[in-house]
Amino acid sequence: xxxxxxxxxxxxxxxxxxxxxxxxxxxxxxxxxxxxxxxxxxxxxxxxxxxxxxxxxxxxxxxxxxxxxxxxxxxxxxxxxxxxxxxxxxxxxxxxxxxxxxxxxxxxxxxxxxxxxxxxxxxxxxxxxxxxxxxxxxxxxxxx
Numbered sequence: 001x002x003x004x005x006x007x008x009x010x011x012x013x014x015x016x017x018x019x020x021x022x023x024x025x026x027x028x029x030x031x032x033x034x035x036x037x038x039x040x041x042x043x044x045x046x047x048x049x050x051x052x053x054x055x056x057x058x059x060x061x062x063x064x065x066x067x068x069x070x071x072x073x074x075x076x077x078x079x080x081x082x083x084x085x086x087x088x089x090x091x092x093x094x095x096x097x098x099x100x101x102x103x104x105x106x107x108x109x110x111x112x113x114x115x116x117x118x119x120x121x122x123x124x125x126x127x128x129x130x131x132x133x134x135x136x137x138x139x140x141x142x143x144x
Contacts, residue, residue: 001071003087005048006031008105009080012143026071030083048125050082057086064090079103081113088120099123102137104144111137
């Protein structure tokens with residue numbers, strides 16, 4: 001399962017698609033129309049949530065819990081933001097492997113979501129070597 005909020009997070013996730021070749025995937029995002037635009041199927045839309053819309057967090061969590069229970073992914077990967085963190089947390093409840101790739105836009109420090117994701121990520125990555133070193137994250141290059 002691959003999940004990212006719309007915008008740059010989704011763009012970076014789509015740049016990782018060659019790594020998913022041959023895998024049975026479920027793509028999740030927060031903006032209707034994005035999966036169709038990128039021919040990412042099967043897909044689902046989850047409610048966007050962030051620190052300014054914390055009231056949506058329970059809905060997003062329940063939606064992702066049900067999706068992971070039904071799809072039963074081996075791995076859940078996210079490039080951000082908060083819905084991705086929630087997906088990693090839900091995946092850990094099912095003892096699934098989890099990967100966080102922090103946004104390339106965070107060139108000075110790990111994002112707020114990235115810092116939260118550290119608790120749930122089996123593999124926790126930054127796209128900047130100096131950020132990875134400072135934060136203790138892994139670094140394997142940049143997506144974009």
